[in-house]
Amino acid sequence: MPTMNNTRQGIGDADIVQSLEQLYPVLNHKHYTPGWHKARPSLWQEPHTPYTPRQWRYAEARNLIDQAARWIGTEQAERRNLLMFNPVGDNDYASLPNLVSAYQMLCPGEHARAHRHTPNALRLILDAQEEVYTVVDGVQLPMEPGDVLLTPGWTWHSHFNNGKHDACWIDFLDVPLVHRLESMFFEPHPEHFQAVEEAPVTSLLRFSAADQQALLDSAPDVEGVRSVRLATPSMRTIALTVHQLQAKASMPMRRDSASRMFAVITGGGRLQVDGESFACQRGDLVAVPIWKFHQFIADTNTRLLQVSDEPVQKTLGFFREETAK
Numbered sequence: 001m002p003t004m005n006n007t008r009q010g011i012g013d014a015d016i017v018q019s020l021e022q023l024y025p026v027l028n029h030k031h032y033t034p035g036w037h038k039a040r041p042s043l044w045q046e047p048h049t050p051y052t053p054r055q056w057r058y059a060e061a062r063n064l065i066d067q068a069a070r071w072i073g074t075e076q077a078e079r080r081n082l083l084m085f086n087p088v089g090d091n092d093y094a095s096l097p098n099l100v101s102a103y104q105m106l107c108p109g110e111h112a113r114a115h116r117h118t119p120n121a122l123r124l125i126l127d128a129q130e131e132v133y134t135v136v137d138g139v140q141l142p143m144e145p146g147d148v149l150l151t152p153g154w155t156w157h158s159h160f161n162n163g164k165h166d167a168c169w170i171d172f173l174d175v176p177l178v179h180r181l182e183s184m185f186f187e188p189h190p191e192h193f194q195a196v197e198e199a200p201v202t203s204l205l206r207f208s209a210a211d212q213q214a215l216l217d218s219a220p221d222v223e224g225v226r227s228v229r230l231a232t233p234s235m236r237t238i239a240l241t242v243h244q245l246q247a248k249a250s251m252p253m254r255r256d257s258a259s260r261m262f263a264v265i266t267g268g269g270r271l272q273v274d275g276e277s278f279a280c281q282r283g284d285l286v287a288v289p290i291w292k293f294h295q296f297i298a299d300t301n302t303r304l305l306q307v308s309d310e311p312v313q314k315t316l317g318f319f320r321e322e323t324a325k
């Protein structure tokens, strides 16, 4: 009778088992799973996920990161950030399967060292006053409240606060996707900081609040909601959409096979996700996992940034969407 440790197990072992029940441990020992005898299904009718809708609040995070700043500076940490993880199993990093977000804070006089990595990143600036900027491949980009700045994969990037006030923003990255694809490369800058070669008035890597407003003004107004997709050809995994809602306006209730986050740039309201309601103010973020019906309802005039993995799903031909009836 075969056992897991039977040295005779090898080609031809099937000759000596007397039943399927005896065959299963042999198959398992040889690292085969019989397709008809899986512990878990591999196909299902429509998307489901262990990730749950989840909210993080700027006021709370700001208090906590300010406390961390008593001990952690940019000397000790490449970045002083608080990652917003979704408590799924032993996950302590990803907000959604393909995306992670983090609150990051830079104190006056601090410089976050330059590095580059295959994951794409972007930032939504929440609070920044004078002399705060990001440098991307030598190009200096101002960081002002409401700005969206891109640092596409493998671009050198570093952050500077030469002013007198703390600066805070939300980072969004596709690191969890890269973890799954195992295509991570990372490199610290050999000189820690990059030379600033130019300071352009406009850049394809920066969407200022005013740039967003100009784009929104030319978008159709659908029952008090204007939406515009930011053109980000340098980042092929992440879609960025800015929504502007008049007070009391609401976006249509819909779902699709992308995962997304909503961050409140200005204003406030509530995000309904699968029957849950999340009250959101400036700087708050809600993660909406795949295939969850969701709808934002504005209390006041509100601008939102939506960050999603939709390009990945579309590129691979997996994208579907539905509007609630």
Ligand SMILES: [Fe+2]
Pocket: 115, 116, 117, 121, 157
């Ligand atoms: Fe980075």
